Amino acid sequence: MPEMSSAMRLGRSVAAAGARRGTGQGASQAAQVVSNSSLSGYMDFHFNNREHEDPVIDFHRFVLLFTHNFSDHVRFVSELELEHSLVGPEDEGELELEQAYIDFLLTRELNFRAGMLLVPVGIINERHEPPVFYGVERPFVDDVIVPSTWFDAGAGIHGEIGQGLRYRTYVMAPLDASGFTADQGIRDGRQKGAESNVRNIATTGRVEYVGLPGLWTGASFWRGKTGFAFPRIESQVTVGEVDARYRVGELEARAQYAHVWLDGMGELNRALRLATQPGANIARQIRGFYLEASYFVLPNPAPREAAVFVRYENFDTQYRMPAGFQRLQQFDRDAWVVGVSYYPDPDVVLKLDYSVVRNQSDVIDEPNSLNVGLGWWF
Amino acid sequence: MHRALTTLMLVAALGGVRSGTGAAQQREVVEMVAERFTFTPSRLEVPVGTTVEIHIRSEDTDHGFHLVNGPNVIVPKRRQGEAVVVFEAEAPGVYQFECSKLCGAGHNFMKGEIIVTGPNDNDDGAGAGNDDS
Numbered sequence: 153m154p155e156m157s158s159a160m161r162l163g164r165s166v167a168a169a170g171a172r173r174g175t176g177q178g179a180s181q182a183a184q185v186v187s188n189s190s191l192s193g194y195m196d197f198h199f200n201n202r203e204h205e206d207p208v209i210d211f212h213r214f215v216l217l218f219t220h221n222f223s224d225h226v227r228f229v230s231e232l233e234l235e236h237s238l239v240g241p242e243d244e245g246e247l248e249l250e251q252a253y254i255d256f257l258l259t260r261e262l263n264f265r266a267g268m269l270l271v272p273v274g275i276i277n278e279r280h281e282p283p284v285f286y287g288v289e290r291p292f293v294d295d296v297i298v299p300s301t302w303f304d305a306g307a308g309i310h311g312e313i314g315q316g317l318r319y320r321t322y323v324m325a326p327l328d329a330s331g332f333t334a335d336q337g338i339r340d341g342r343q344k345g346a347e348s349n350v351r352n353i354a355t356t357g358r359v360e361y362v363g364l365p366g367l368w369t370g371a372s373f374w375r376g377k378t379g380f381a382f383p384r385i386e387s388q389v390t391v392g393e394v395d396a397r398y399r400v401g402e403l404e405a406r407a408q409y410a411h412v413w414l415d416g417m418g419e420l421n422r423a424l425r426l427a428t429q430p431g432a433n434i435a436r437q438i439r440g441f442y443l444e445a446s447y448f449v450l451p452n453p454a455p456r457e458a459a460v461f462v463r464y465e466n467f468d469t470q471y472r473m474p475a476g477f478q479r480l481q482q483f484d485r486d487a488w489v490v491g492v493s494y495y496p497d498p499d500v501v502l503k504l505d506y507s508v509v510r511n512q513s514d515v516i517d518e519p520n521s522l523n524v525g526l527g528w529w530f
Numbered sequence: 531m532h533r534a535l536t537t538l539m540l541v542a543a544l545g546g547v548r549s550g551t552g553a554a555q556q557r558e559v560v561e562m563v564a565e566r567f568t569f570t571p572s573r574l575e576v577p578v579g580t581t582v583e584i585h586i587r588s589e590d591t592d593h594g595f596h597l598v599n600g601p602n603v604i605v606p607k608r609r610q611g612e613a614v615v616v617f618e619a620e621a622p623g624v625y626q627f628e629c630s631k632l633c634g635a636g637h638n639f640m641k642g643e644i645i646v647t648g649p650n651d652n653d654d655g656a657g658a659g660n661d662d663s
Contacts, residue, residue: 190631190632192632192633192634217632217634217635219632219637224598224599227638229637229638231635251635255638257638260626260641260643270635278635278636279566279567279634279635279636280635281566281634281635283590283591284566284590284634310639312572312639312641314573315571315572315573316568316570316571316572316573318639362568362570362572363570363571363572364570365563365570368568399589451609452609453609453610454607454608454609454610457608457609497607498588498590498591498607498608498609498610499591499607529591529634
């Protein structure tokens, strides 16, 4: 291993090299010491004007990330999120510990992680800083099919093999089937690490290939029994997901497909109707996908940088029903979202979009919306 | 376009001892992209005696390029320049690098390695390097 004296000598080499180039930056950056602790964060500030409703202004997310390196091999990462600015019994807000884990970094190929983890499913769930996705709100598919932000207590391994082949697989606390709904699928089944019931353990994992410039592809799964609130009902959920992103020049395309299989929903619906949800109508399969294209129309250094995008989404939380239950057509939805992102700095984004949402119902209308957002990362 | 250029000289020799093998110096230029949460390419393999000039640019926020147990340099934000790291592969081994600036939820995934191979293929991954795990 290079010794400290060696590192210091190398540092002087950096400064000398920078000076030779005449930039003046080499010396200051060479002198930078890798800090053991750091603070970062991101924020999301929204204006939403939905048809048939009063417009609202919402400080949607205030997120702080604290990290600490105990050593090069033992590291702590956390993410604390305040949603909708105010937490109280009558308020919408939530204070959530979305990540808090220790990484034991062993080798490039094999590392161990334990604590509060993000479920490694989909594009957005692990990569959701406001400047890196288009649209004021996250994609609908990453809300009602993949319940982003999806996190819970768990442990597992991760690593990278060869040139860009990555994996991670965890055991985690399962979903709570008593929270499943017809319109939001499994979203309200997240236990969020709050004394999560672990009578059964879920498994999840992701494999992705990031070895070619501009291309990211991935496939994910989640599987677990979910019926601990109804011990006599065999309830199990399996999530399968594939996604890809590709960028060439100023053009980027994204695609994601997610499918959820829910076993035992007939019995669960009947039990829920007797207990907490008189209209329980949970599907046995739900699914959704989206396709997105974006283009930097102003490909200049900030503050003269802007991109436009269009996204088509199709998501159905009543895709296949258990025997004896009818589909609710209003939850078979699709959406077109078009908008623009302007970057006064690569870490600050002003977003404007318009969402046209439709469903298959002849009776119930789905509101369109005009959205404006300001997001930043530091 | 305004470009901030940072150059970093890394000498991959233990304790600063030059090998003195007299191996012919080769030079390779590598274009590397840093983006949440990858370096692409994340794995370089070069024979001992090679001088590797790595040009790193970001596609989003500013990142860090940190050679484990060695120096650290900032990769500027998108369209704001690049960092240039010159790595002299003087001793066989595996040299790990990582992002040193917290860049989001997947920051700890952002890693890579430079494999310096010796005259014999069997030297792959053996010898010096900075991987002390």
